Amino acid sequence: MHGPAQITLKSYEFRREREPTWLALEALVERAQKSGFHSLSADELARLPHLYRATLSSLSVARSISLDRNVVEYLESLAGRAYFFVYGTRSHARDVLAEFVLYRFPAGIRRFKWHIGLAALFVIVGALTAFFITLDNQERFYTFVAEEYAQGRGPSSSTSELRAVLYSEHSPGDALATFAASLFTHNAKIGIVSFSLGVVIGLPVFLLMFINGLVLGAFAALHHARGLSADLWGWLLPHGVTELGAMVICGGLGLALAQALIFPGRSTRLRNLAQCGRQAGVVVVGAVIMFFIAGLIEGIFRQLVTDIAIRYAVAVITAVAWSLYFGLVGRSRDSARAEVEP
Amino acid sequence: MSRQANTGASDRIVDRYLDRRDQGVRREVVTPEGVPVGFTLARAGDRIGGFLVDMLIIYGVIIVLALLLAFAFGSSLSRANWTVPFILVFVFLLQNFYFVFFELKWQGMTPGKRVVGIRVIDGHGGVLGAHAVIARNLVRDIEVFIPLQLILAPEQLWPGAPGWARALSSAWALVFMFLPLFNRDRLRIGDMVAGTLVVLAPRAVLLPDIGGQETADSAAGENEYQFTEQQLSIYGIYELQVLEDLLRQDEDSLAHMKAMVTVSEQIRRKIGWARLRTAPVDDERFLRAFYAAMRAHLERKMLFGKRREDKYSGE
Numbered sequence: 001m002h003g004p005a006q007i008t009l010k011s012y013e014f015r016r017e018r019e020p021t022w023l024a025l026e027a028l029v030e031r032a033q034k035s036g037f038h039s040l041s042a043d044e045l046a047r048l049p050h051l052y053r054a055t056l057s058s059l060s061v062a063r064s065i066s067l068d069r070n071v072v073e074y075l076e077s078l079a080g081r082a083y084f085f086v087y088g089t090r091s092h093a094r095d096v097l098a099e100f101v102l103y104r105f106p107a108g109i110r111r112f113k114w115h116i117g118l119a120a121l122f123v124i125v126g127a128l129t130a131f132f133i134t135l136d137n138q139e140r141f142y143t144f145v146a147e148e149y150a151q152g153r154g155p156s157s158s159t160s161e162l163r164a165v166l167y168s169e170h171s172p173g174d175a176l177a178t179f180a181a182s183l184f185t186h187n188a189k190i191g192i193v194s195f196s197l198g199v200v201i202g203l204p205v206f207l208l209m210f211i212n213g214l215v216l217g218a219f220a221a222l223h224h225a226r227g228l229s230a231d232l233w234g235w236l237l238p239h240g241v242t243e244l245g246a247m248v249i250c251g252g253l254g255l256a257l258a259q260a261l262i263f264p265g266r267s268t269r270l271r272n273l274a275q276c277g278r279q280a281g282v283v284v285v286g287a288v289i290m291f292f293i294a295g296l297i298e299g300i301f302r303q304l305v306t307d308i309a310i311r312y313a314v315a316v317i318t319a320v321a322w323s324l325y326f327g328l329v330g331r332s333r334d335s336a337r338a339e340v341e342p
Numbered sequence: 343m344s345r346q347a348n349t350g351a352s353d354r355i356v357d358r359y360l361d362r363r364d365q366g367v368r369r370e371v372v373t374p375e376g377v378p379v380g381f382t383l384a385r386a387g388d389r390i391g392g393f394l395v396d397m398l399i400i401y402g403v404i405i406v407l408a409l410l411l412a413f414a415f416g417s418s419l420s421r422a423n424w425t426v427p428f429i430l431v432f433v434f435l436l437q438n439f440y441f442v443f444f445e446l447k448w449q450g451m452t453p454g455k456r457v458v459g460i461r462v463i464d465g466h467g468g469v470l471g472a473h474a475v476i477a478r479n480l481v482r483d484i485e486v487f488i489p490l491q492l493i494l495a496p497e498q499l500w501p502g503a504p505g506w507a508r509a510l511s512s513a514w515a516l517v518f519m520f521l522p523l524f525n526r527d528r529l530r531i532g533d534m535v536a537g538t539l540v541v542l543a544p545r546a547v548l549l550p551d552i553g554g555q556e557t558a559d560s561a562a563g564e565n566e567y568q569f570t571e572q573q574l575s576i577y578g579i580y581e582l583q584v585l586e587d588l589l590r591q592d593e594d595s596l597a598h599m600k601a602m603v604t605v606s607e608q609i610r611r612k613i614g615w616a617r618l619r620t621a622p623v624d625d626e627r628f629l630r631a632f633y634a635a636m637r638a639h640l641e642r643k644m645l646f647g648k649r650r651e652d653k654y655s656g657e
Binding site: 019022064065069076175193 | 373374375377379380381424426427428430431433434438449450461463465468469470471472473474476477478480481483484488514529531534535536537538543544545546547548549551552579582583586587590634637638640641642644645
């Protein structure tokens with residue numbers, strides 16, 4: 001009257017056979033999670049991938065032969081946890097930094113050069129607009145520059161007042177480093193935001209670039225009318241090359257994000273955005289470093305050195321250095337890596 | 343739903359046990375070995391919780407620094423002081439790269455995420471690279487801080503804005519902040535830009551097998567509960583696993599005992615248990631025996647390629 005007696009469960013046997021492997025992997029992962037990777041010996045590290053693969057294969061088998069849900073769930077979660085360790089990022093900080101400086105950053109700039117160029121174009125258009133309008137009518141200056149930002153400089157300032165700002169002498173005792181640090185953090189924040197604004201299909205990025213240009217143009221016109229053009233650029237360019245460069249780079253990367261969203265090309269919109277975002281995000285970190293350098297030049301160098309020749313020399317040197325860096329460093333790897341990169 | 347409609351109160355009790363496990367949204371990630379591994383998406387509450395913990399840490403450190411500075415230098419702070427610029431830069435790095443730092447160091451976790459038990463993974467099963475971590479955290483500003491500012495202190499951000507512009511930008515800010523609630527994968531902008539997912543950090547315990555001993559006993563003829571092929575063919579995998587969950591609930595609560603008794607009674611009624619009227623039945627032992635027998639039966643069928651999902655699907 002009874003059916004054939006149930007002989008031992010296949011899944012039970014399977015579990016008894018494989019369980020030690022799972023437990024070994026679990027112990028390793030547990031320890032790595034608690035006290036870090038360095039707590040594992042070389043031998044244990046070598047065993048980790050083997051245990052991981054064995055567990056993955058157990059998971060596949062369990063799915064097809066076992067109806068014990070706890071076992072399947074346990075294996076799934078164990079595989080998930082071990083997966084982070086086997087495929088986690090673990091490269092040495094020094095290698096990452098070298099890779100970034102010698103390849104990623106300049107290559108990223110080259111990759112997005114058209115976007116960055118477009119952002120630069122908007123700055124230039126903004127600058128020219130404000131320049132000619134302000135030159136025509138000095139009172140227009142305040143249309144483009146907020147009063148607190150101008151720090152007392154404006155259409156009513158005399159030539160000597162403007163000159164005094166450009167050549168104000170500071171001693172190293174003044175809180176120049178603090179000034180430099182606050183310049184850096186302020187500008188870098190704006191840079192990061194103008195990158196992220198790309199996800200709003202880029203319109204605010206154009207606006208931000210254009211407004212930056214307007215401010216620049218208005219100041220240029222103010223000084224030009226008083227014959228202080230050369231002095232203004234000597235004051236502005238030593239740090240401006242780096243700072244405006246970083247600004248335009250951030251904006252350009254934002255535009256690249258926007259493009260990935262609007263014109264996804266062959267892949268889906270989200271996938272394309274993710275791909276572009278990953279590449280562009282790294283370059284933004286480079287731009288933050290540029291802001292830091294610009295902050296140092298503006299906050300310290302410019303305040304201490306008032307000789308116009310040296311100021312122009314620094315401007316030229318930074319311009320040449322950045323061009324060479326972006327143009328040449330890591331170029332030979334571009335073509336080799338282009339296909340492989342995510 | 344239809345399942346619930348025509349089942350009795352006992353099934354509802356059982357369903358309650360089951361529900362506890364099935365709350366999350368599952369997403370499968372295919373590892374480079376080609377094995378799909380499932381993850382449960384983090385809930386909005388967990389993510390907000392983790393974020394708040396991280397914010398507390400960041401601003402806690404900043405406040406402590408400010409206090410230390412005030413105590414150490416007092417009123418002489420305004421003079422040229424070399425600690426100030428370092429602290430400014432440090433605070434900037436803390437605000438903007440705290441998340442990047444920890445997510446790189448701890449493979450997708452920050453202290454806050456660790457506390458609530460969630461982590462970041464690559465959405466397509468690959469390695470969570472530095473690129474993705476950087477990208478997803480750079481856009482945090484426009485997701486959280488600028489929207490907050492737009493809503494709480496719009497004057498500061500955009501002085502003299504016309505009303506319509508303010509309304510528009512506030513709406514935009516709200517969309518950004520609450521985006522994760524409105525899409526299938528609970529992605530925030532940063533996740534979209536970086537192609538990442540935030541999932542519950544997997545945590546499961548291997549419980550002792552509940553079928554093995556019973557089948558060994560019944561093979562030796564020692565088990566008092568024996569079932570026929572026909573009796574075992576009534577239920578499917580779904581019911582088996584409901585039963586598994588019930589048996590695995592290791593608690594002595596009254597509700598649990600009650601559930602055991604009701605489920606046992608119902609199963610006996612359904613399979614026409616011959617001894618229903620004669621010998622008294624130990625509900626737990628009966629259920630264990632039935633579970634083991636049914637699992638053996640269903641697994642054997644599965645080996646021959648017949649998966650019976652639940653009692654409604656045919657043989």
